Amino acid sequence: MKKMNIGIAGAGLVGRVLALMLLKKGHQVTLFDLDTAEGESAAGLTAAGMLAPFAELETAESVIFESGQRSIELWPELLEQVGLDENSGEFQRKGSIITAHPADEAELETFIRQLRAKVPAAADIQTLNQQQIAELEPDLSHHKKGFFLPAEGQVNAQAFMAASAEHLLAHPDVVWQQQTEVTSVSHGTIATKAGSENFDWVFDSRGLGAKTDVKDLRGVRGEVFWLDAPGVNLSRPVRLMHPRYRIYIVPRPNNRYVVGATEIESEDKSPMSVRSSLELLSAVYSVNSGFGEARIVKQLTNCRPALKDNLPRVEVEKGLTRVNGLYRHGYLLSPAMAEQAINQSFGEKS
Numbered sequence: 001m002k003k004m005n006i007g008i009a010g011a012g013l014v015g016r017v018l019a020l021m022l023l024k025k026g027h028q029v030t031l032f033d034l035d036t037a038e039g040e041s042a043a044g045l046t047a048a049g050m051l052a053p054f055a056e057l058e059t060a061e062s063v064i065f066e067s068g069q070r071s072i073e074l075w076p077e078l079l080e081q082v083g084l085d086e087n088s089g090e091f092q093r094k095g096s097i098i099t100a101h102p103a104d105e106a107e108l109e110t111f112i113r114q115l116r117a118k119v120p121a122a123a124d125i126q127t128l129n130q131q132q133i134a135e136l137e138p139d140l141s142h143h144k145k146g147f148f149l150p151a152e153g154q155v156n157a158q159a160f161m162a163a164s165a166e167h168l169l170a171h172p173d174v175v176w177q178q179q180t181e182v183t184s185v186s187h188g189t190i191a192t193k194a195g196s197e198n199f200d201w202v203f204d205s206r207g208l209g210a211k212t213d214v215k216d217l218r219g220v221r222g223e224v225f226w227l228d229a230p231g232v233n234l235s236r237p238v239r240l241m242h243p244r245y246r247i248y249i250v251p252r253p254n255n256r257y258v259v260g261a262t263e264i265e266s267e268d269k270s271p272m273s274v275r276s277s278l279e280l281l282s283a284v285y286s287v288n289s290g291f292g293e294a295r296i297v298k299q300l301t302n303c304r305p306a307l308k309d310n311l312p313r314v315e316v317e318k319g320l321t322r323v324n325g326l327y328r329h330g331y332l333l334s335p336a337m338a339e340q341a342i343n344q345s346f347g348e349k350s
Contacts, residue, residue: 003027007190007199009182010206011035013044013157013330014323016164017338018203020081023173025342030175030197032182032190034209037165043207046224046302048237048250048258049157049331051075052096054125054149055239055246056329057118061311064329065119067336074335075155082163089253090160092236093153097128097137099146100241101286108241112147125149139233139288154237154250155331157258182206185213187319201345204322207305208267214313214324219267219303222328223276224260226298231290232257240287247283256297259284263328267303304328314341321345 004027008015011033019029039045053068075091084090100108115122126132126148134141136148168174177192184191185204191197204210211217232255240247250258262276277299284291307313307325312333315322323341326333 004200006030007032007197007202009185009190009202009204010209011037011176012039012042012205012207013047013161014205014207014326014334014338015203016044016161016168017078017334018205018323018341019168019174020078020164021338021342023171024081028173030177030199031168032177032180032192034179034181036178037169037176039161039165041302042161043222043302043304044157044330045161046222046300047157047330048224048248048260049155049160050096050237050248050250051093051153051155051332052149052237052239053332054115054119054122054152055096055098056332057115057122062118063311064333067312068329068332069151070336070339071332071334072151072153074339078335079155079160079163082160082167084156084159084163090156090163091153093151094236095148095150096152096237096239097133097140097146097148098239098241099133099140099143099287102144104241104243105145108145108147111241121151124151137234137236137238139290140238152237156252157331158252182209185210185320187317200319202320203341203345204320205324207324208303210305210322210324214307214322216308217324218265218306220306220327221262221264221266221268221301221303222260223262223264223272223280223299223301224258225280225284225296226300227257227259227284227291227294228255228297229257229291229294230255231293232288234288238287240283242279242283247280247287249284249287257284257294261328269301269303272299272301304330312337314344316341316344
């Protein structure tokens, strides 16, 4: 395919993944975003970066699982492209552990049965007794039962956002229009307050910024803590069954942990509520009492773009492709959805 001049409206997680894939194919890219290149207001910066296609099956369709598996295959090349790799610790496929308190073990069993009933690959989920949990994660040795999902992992979301910004800003085939509000997107055209620019093709990945064009789009609030816990040593993501939502604890280098995640039907981005704070911090303390001496580094809230059915959507017209609705599955789905969008736009085989 000849080199194309492509415009991308929205330089959050999906926009960056699209840009990286298009550059790999030899195209020229112009990014437009209301945010700076650091992505301080992007949902992709707030995220924990979980790659958990099995764990999401409880409330998601099989398409989420299949796309998630494809994304896990694509992430290593994307991370290498921006200078990150598995050896740097910014990408991990060591599996994840799901556990519960004794009172919630029945709910945990039901959860695992649902996963195994949905996809044959869930047969690989391993039941863990107390000794097996301790062998995998000594700091969880007081938990009597759990499950190990060996195919899952994580991307360090904050490291990817920083590395992708640095890579794209330095690339000779990239123009980045930072702090530029996109007023409209149409076939081959992106309009801003400064005027319109024409392209061979346009991708709209603005998330909630596309609400005027995507009528069933809504925001779903999520809340996370960053904790520094020198007294806790976990090497892989841990999920705890909870009566209201699934708590996750995701390790980062130097004993930092990302803890979430509430899921609230609201587009409010104000600071975390007292109730959410109490529930999240109480839950993480119950997983390991060492979190009692952890230091709260950051408390973050953001809104994730979701459609009516909570499934992602790719819409292709002549000269325009929209990618939206990744909901709480940003890192799990963005590579697969970007690949699908490019393939559908340019008639390439998946």
